[in-house]
Structures are given as structure tokens and as C-alpha cells.
Amino acid sequence: MSFETDGDPFEDVREESGNAMYRLFTEYGRDYLPQFVVGVVASVFARLLDLVPPVMLGYAIDTILRNNGAFLGFLPASIRGGWTTSEQVLVAAGIVAGSFVLGAGFHWLRNWGWNSFSQHVQHAVRTDTYEKMQRLNMEFFAEKQTGEMMSVLSNDVNRLERFLNDGLNSALRLAVMVVGVAVVLVSYNWRLALLTMLPVPVIALFTYWFIKTIQPKYADVRTSVGKLNSRLENNLGGIQVIKTSNTEEFEDERVEDVSRSYFDANWGAITVRIKFFPALRVIAGLGFVLTFLVGAYWVAVGAPFGVGGALTIGGFVVFIQLSQQFIWPMAQFGQIINMYQRARASSERVFGLMDQPSRIAQDPNATELDVDDGEVVYDGVTFGYDDGETIIEDVSFDVAGGETLALVGPTGAGKSTVLKLLLRMYDPDSGEIRIDGRDIAGVTLPSLRQAIGYVSQDTFLFYGTVAENIRYGTFDADHEDVVAAAKAAEAHEFIQNLPDGYETMVGERGVKLSGGQRQRIDIARAVLKDPDIMVLDEATSDVDTETEMLIQRSLDELTEDRTTFAIAHRLSTIKDADTILVLEDGQVVERGTHEDLLAEDGLYANLWGVQAGEIEELPDEFVERASRRAATVEDADATDD
Structure with missing residues (x-):
């Protein structure tokens, strides 16, 4: 038996999703273009104003302290001509102070723009991804692990927000700073500026290597963290089984295995990253050292290597200060690329989930379903999953309005699938x-499902109060209606005995209630919905015999004037149905009333004999077929694991 999880569950789709980062901007970024523009414009001005202090310092050294040119010579002489040296220093200081104040304003505006842009996009992507996921057919959820989907909706979407805020912001600041510094340095001394920019192509080549190396490693990290989340979510959900099975050590090993896989993938990316950034700083540092050595020689001795040109002390100071603002941001470029690669891996998973194909599609011309009589007809319905195995084949029957149809048969006969097709959890491959x-393919999904009340054998309660769970799906119901529904489901009495009555918190998945209590709340939820058609899929499977009798009495009243479908392994609960269909291997093999089917002495009669304890009287053929069916189910379970 294998417990290994598959690879990235969205890999096959994400390869067909196109450029995920381009889609992120075109499909979501355009809706928040004003915030994006504010962030971009404010970033440009904020960075340009950051250049003012070092430039003004060098300019003041040359014009004020060394009298090399007129201070603010571009101003009319009538304005600047009467300034003393002290006044010139104050003016220079005022310009620097003004640049700091104005720059602070633009920095605030920049942060507002980028944060607003990234937060809105994050919210839109998360909600759209969840909306898409929620409308996928049930087959998708049967194949995918919950932890994987949680990882996409949480970790991957959050990583996109971090790149849109920090990564894009830093990239633009870097671009403005590099261009601005380059222009200033070239204007002072283009020969020394070329030397200062010498590390740029080396950094570019080194960064290209980093991108090609790190991209597949980050994809592995995102896949492994999804597996880890799936294992942890699965184990936490099954903690009771783990404890009662005494399998803590076994689960320790399984978690250790997936955690080790995540560690290996993450460490592989880390080892590349921790080599890249220090090396980048060394390259950038060499550029600064060259600028310092050549610039100092130029000022003290003269132009080296006979290249010609002058360099003032103020110009040298500007070069020393701005070269750091030029070279070190280039080293930070690797951080931006690192964030981009992480965001790209995450965006591919997000759009991989968004692009999952669904077999359930609503006809654009679909109209609302208005149930009148409640007659239901299955006409030659055949259905199988994507693996090609046929689950039900050529199933045909009709149920008149107000009648009750029961489906019985061995495990795996297709009973639940027949009823899930009615709710369009799946669509049939053929038939109507x-x-x-x-x-039903021509009516809107909301109107179809609103007309049908569904009580499953797998009861699920949401975290919240008892009343909220009963009211779920009928949110406008008042408290009196909730109580009436609970009474009909034989739940009112036990609810009153809870610590806070209807306001008692049920805990996650209803863990604070017993199985029978959860099932009665689920029935109350269906009663409150007051549907035209009722589907009961093992509705009393988790209750004791006495409670089953009480619920069955209420259900009989509830279903009296409704078209009702019921699945039950306890045949005593459906023996009064108007029609009983017996399914075996996905086909209808018998139909009729309880008395008719007993008289036929076929599969139904044998199943009835099993529940009546008449084991020794069962025919050998029935026992052999039951043994083969049990083996088939076990093999299927082993394959699924």
C-alpha cells in the first residue's frame, strides 16, 4: 500500500496557462491602474529627490568652499549676487532640507500607491481563485488534496502580494536610481562614470545564471510545501483515528518524510541563493573600490593613463557617494529577481488552479427551474469518471410528483452517484x-439546487453555532423557523440541553456533537430549506435505533407531499417507499414495491435476508458475488491509497 502523494497537482494545467505574470497584470492589475500610476510616479520623484543631497554637497564644495564657479549660477545676479558665504551655505542647506521634506511626502505617496495596488490585486486574485475552485465539479475535489488548495489560496497568493508591493517597488526604485545616478556621473566625468559602471554587465550575466538555476528549484519548493500542507491537514483531520489506531509513530515518520522533502527542496534553493548574493556584493564592491582609487588619483595627481579631463574635489565626493547608490542597488537586483522567481512559481500555481477545466458548465441560455408537480425522469443515463470506468450504465426510471423512490444495492453499486447526478454534482456522459x-442541463444551477434538499451520510457542520448551521443556506430564516425545523428533525430537545442552546458553538466540523446529533442538525437544515424534492442519502446512518424511529416519523411527515429519493442500507427504513430500485454494478436489476421484490426472491430478497439474520439460508451464488464485490472494493481502496 502506497501513501505517497502525487507531484504538483496543477502542473499539467499551468503549462498551458501562458505567461502567468503577464496574466496577473493584464487580468487584475489594470483594474487598479490609478494606484499603480501613483506608486510609479511617486517612486520616480522620491528617488530623484534622493539624489539632491549628494549632488548639492559636491556642488557646494566646489562653488562655496573652493570658489570654483558661481553658486547657483543659473539664477539672476540680482538674486544671488549679494549672498555672503554663510548665506550660501544656508541656501544649500535649505535646498537639501527641502528635498528631504518633499522626498518624504513622495515616499509616503509611493508606499500608499504600491500597498493599495498590491492589496487590491491580492484580494481579487484570492477571491476569484476561491470562486473558481468552489464551482469545480466534485471529481476535482476527489482527486486533489485539501492542503494543496489551501497552499495556493494562502501561501501562493500572499507571495504574489509581496512581489507586487516590495518587488515591483524595489525594481522601479532601482531603475530610477541607476538611470539618475548614471546621468549625474556622466555629466561630471563620463570617463570615470564608465569605470564606475564596469561591473554592470558582469552583474547582468551573473544574474542571468541565477535566474536559470533558481527557477526550477522554486517550483520544487512550491510543490513540496503543498505536499507538506496536505499531509498536516490530513493528519490533523484524522487525529482521532491516529490515536485509536496507535499509529502516532507511523504518522511521525510520514510527516518527517514530507518535511524532509520540503527541507531538501528549500535547501537546494537556499544554497544557490546564499552563493549568489555575497558574490554579487563582491562584484559591486570591486566597482566601488576602482572608482575610489582612480578618482582619488585623478584629484591628487591628474588624469590617469593620459585620458584627459578634469575632476574636482566636489565631483569626486559626488562620485564616491553616488557610486554606492549605483553599485549597491545593482547588488539588490538579485533580491528582486529572487522575489520575481518565487512570485512566478506561485502565479503559475494560482492560474493552474484557475484554469482547471470543469465538466459542469451552465448553459448561457439556461432559465430558472420552477418545480410544479415534481416529476423526475432518468432517461438512459450513463456516467463514468475521467479514468474511463463506467459507474452507472443506461439507468432509466421515473418518479411521479410526491412519490418516494428508494435506491438499494451493495456497496459500490452507484446509488449515491445516481442522486448526485440529479444535483448536477456531475453531468452524465449520455442520457437525460x-x-x-x-x-436539468438547461436550467440554472442555483435554481436546481435550491429546489432540492440534500441530506448526506457524511454530515458536515461549519464552525459556528447550532442555529447558524441549521440556517445555513436559508439565511433569512427567523429563530422560530429554525426551532420548528429542529423539532421536525427530532433535534430540538437535545439542542435545548446544550450549554447555550441554539447559540452553542459546535466546534470545527461539529466535533463537539455526536454523529447522531450532527445528522439531526443536517436534517433540520434540509427541513428549513423546504425544498420541492428531497434527497436522503443514508440520512439516519449515524443514529441509534430509537432516534432513527423518531427521525423516520418526522421524515415521513416531511416527505408526504414531496418527491423523495432515499438511499438506505437499513432496508427497514425504506420498505414503505412507493418504488424500490435495486442497483448492482451500476445497473438497475430489480424494481417494485417491498412485497413485490421479496416475492421475486432476487438480490433484494437476499439483502433483506442478510439484515433479518437469515445468513445460512442465503444462496451460494449470492455469497460468492458478495465476496467478489468486497474484494473489488478493497482493491479500489488500495489503489486510491
Whole structure:
């Protein structure tokens, strides 16, 4: 038996999703273009103002302290001519102070723009991804692990926000700073500026190597963290089984295995990253050292190597200060690339989930379903999953409005699948399902599912109060309606005995309630919905015999004037149904009333005999077929694991 998880569950789709980062900007960024523009413009001005202090310092040294040119010579002489040296220093200081104040304003505006842009995009991507996921057919959820989807909705979307805020912001600041510094340095001394920019192509080549190396490693990290989340989510959800099975050590090993896989993938990326950034700083530092040595020689001795040109002390100071603002940001470029590669891996997973194909699609011309009689017809319905295995084949029957149809049969016969097709959890491969003569494929999904009340054998309660869970799906119901529904489901009495009555918190997945209590709340939820058609899929499977009798009495009243479908392994609960369908291997093999089917002495009669304890009287053929079916189910379970 294998417990290994698959690879990246979205890999096959994300390869067809195109450039995920381009889609991120075109499909979501354009809606928040004003915030983006504010961030860009403010970043440009904020960075340009950051250049003012070092430039003004060098200019003041040359014009004020060394009298090399007129201070602010571009101003009319009538304005600057009467300034003393002290006044010139104060003016220079005022310009620097003004640049700091104005720069602070632009920095604030920059942060507002980028944060607003990234937060809005993050919110839109997360909600759209969840909306898309929620509308996928049930087959998708049967194949994918919850932890993987949680990883996409949480970790991957958050990583996109960090890149849109910090990464893009830093990239633009870097670009403005590099261009601005380059222009200033070239204007002072283009020969020395070329030397200062000498490390740029080396940094570019080194960064290209980093991108090609780190990209597949980050994809592995995102896949491994999804597996880790899936394992942890699965184990936490099954903690009771782990404890009762005494398998803590086994689960310790499984978590250690997936954690080790994440460690290996993450460490592989880390080893590349921790080599890249120090090396980048060394390259950038060499550029600064060259600028310092050549610039100092130029000022003290003269132009080296006979290249010609002058360099003032103020110009040298500007070179020393701005070269750091030029070279060190180039070293930070690797951090930006690092963030981009992480965001790219995450965006591919996000759009991989968004682009998952769904077999359930609503006809754009679909109209609302208005149930009148409640007649339901299955006409030659065949269905199988994507693996090609046929689950139900050529199933046909009809249920008149107000009648009750029961489906029985061995495990794996396709009973639940038949009813999930009615709710369009899946669509049939062939055939039609009609309600009051209308093909359900031609009606809107909300109106179809609003007309059907579904009580599953796998009861799920949301974290919240008892009342909130009963009201779920019928949110406008008042408290009196909630109580009435609880009474109909034989739940009112036990609810009153809870610590806070209807306001008692049920805990995650209803863990604070027993299985029977959870199931009665689920029934109350369906009762409150007051549907035209009722589907009961093992609705009393988790209750004791006495409670089952009480619930069955209420259900009989509830379903009296409704078209009702019921699945039950306890045949005593459906023996009064108007029609009983017996399924085996996805086909209808018998149909009729309880008495008719007993008289036929076929599969139904044998199943009835099993529950009546008449084991020794069962025919050998039935026992052999039951043994083969059990083996098939076990093999299927082993394959799934």
C-alpha cells in the first residue's frame, strides 16, 4: 500500500496557462491602474529627490568652499549676487532640507500607491481563485488534496502580494536610481562614470545564471510545501483515528518524510541563493573600490593613463557617494529577481488552479427551474469518471410528483452517484435527467439546487453555532423557523440541553456533537430549506435505533407531499417507499414495491435476508458475488491509497 502523494497537482494545467505574470497584470492589475500610476510616479520623484543631497554637497564644495564657479549660477545676479558665504551655505542647506521634506511626502505617496495596488490585486486574485475552485465539479475535489488548495489560496497568493508591493517597488526604485545616478556621473566625468559602471554587465550575466538555476528549484519548493500542507491537514483531520489506531509513530515518520522533502527542496534553493548574493556584493564592491582609487588619483595627481579631463574635489565626493547608490542597488537586483522567481512559481500555481477545466458548465441560455408537480425522469443515463470506468450504465426510471423512490444495492453499486447526478454534482456522459419535463442541463444551477434538499451520510457542520448551521443556506430564516425545523428533525430537545442552546458553538466540523446529533442538525437544515424534492442519502446512518424511529416519523411527515429519493442500507427504513430500485454494478436489476421484490426472491430478497439474520439460508451464488464485490472494493481502496 502506497501513501505517497502525487507531484504538483496543477502542473499539467499551468503549462498551458501562458505567461502567468503577464496574466496577473493584464487580468487584475489594470483594474487598479490609478494606484499603480501613483506608486510609479511617486517612486520616480522620491528617488530623484534622493539624489539632491549628494549632488548639492559636491556642488557646494566646489562653488562655496573652493570658489570654483558661481553658486547657483543659473539664477539672476540680482538674486544671488549679494549672498555672503554663510548665506550660501544656508541656501544649500535649505535646498537639501527641502528635498528631504518633499522626498518624504513622495515616499509616503509611493508606499500608499504600491500597498493599495498590491492589496487590491491580492484580494481579487484570492477571491476569484476561491470562486473558481468552489464551482469545480466534485471529481476535482476527489482527486486533489485539501492542503494543496489551501497552499495556493494562502501561501501562493500572499507571495504574489509581496512581489507586487516590495518587488515591483524595489525594481522601479532601482531603475530610477541607476538611470539618475548614471546621468549625474556622466555629466561630471563620463570617463570615470564608465569605470564606475564596469561591473554592470558582469552583474547582468551573473544574474542571468541565477535566474536559470533558481527557477526550477522554486517550483520544487512550491510543490513540496503543498505536499507538506496536505499531509498536516490530513493528519490533523484524522487525529482521532491516529490515536485509536496507535499509529502516532507511523504518522511521525510520514510527516518527517514530507518535511524532509520540503527541507531538501528549500535547501537546494537556499544554497544557490546564499552563493549568489555575497558574490554579487563582491562584484559591486570591486566597482566601488576602482572608482575610489582612480578618482582619488585623478584629484591628487591628474588624469590617469593620459585620458584627459578634469575632476574636482566636489565631483569626486559626488562620485564616491553616488557610486554606492549605483553599485549597491545593482547588488539588490538579485533580491528582486529572487522575489520575481518565487512570485512566478506561485502565479503559475494560482492560474493552474484557475484554469482547471470543469465538466459542469451552465448553459448561457439556461432559465430558472420552477418545480410544479415534481416529476423526475432518468432517461438512459450513463456516467463514468475521467479514468474511463463506467459507474452507472443506461439507468432509466421515473418518479411521479410526491412519490418516494428508494435506491438499494451493495456497496459500490452507484446509488449515491445516481442522486448526485440529479444535483448536477456531475453531468452524465449520455442520457437525460428531467424535472417536470425539463432537462436539468438547461436550467440554472442555483435554481436546481435550491429546489432540492440534500441530506448526506457524511454530515458536515461549519464552525459556528447550532442555529447558524441549521440556517445555513436559508439565511433569512427567523429563530422560530429554525426551532420548528429542529423539532421536525427530532433535534430540538437535545439542542435545548446544550450549554447555550441554539447559540452553542459546535466546534470545527461539529466535533463537539455526536454523529447522531450532527445528522439531526443536517436534517433540520434540509427541513428549513423546504425544498420541492428531497434527497436522503443514508440520512439516519449515524443514529441509534430509537432516534432513527423518531427521525423516520418526522421524515415521513416531511416527505408526504414531496418527491423523495432515499438511499438506505437499513432496508427497514425504506420498505414503505412507493418504488424500490435495486442497483448492482451500476445497473438497475430489480424494481417494485417491498412485497413485490421479496416475492421475486432476487438480490433484494437476499439483502433483506442478510439484515433479518437469515445468513445460512442465503444462496451460494449470492455469497460468492458478495465476496467478489468486497474484494473489488478493497482493491479500489488500495489503489486510491
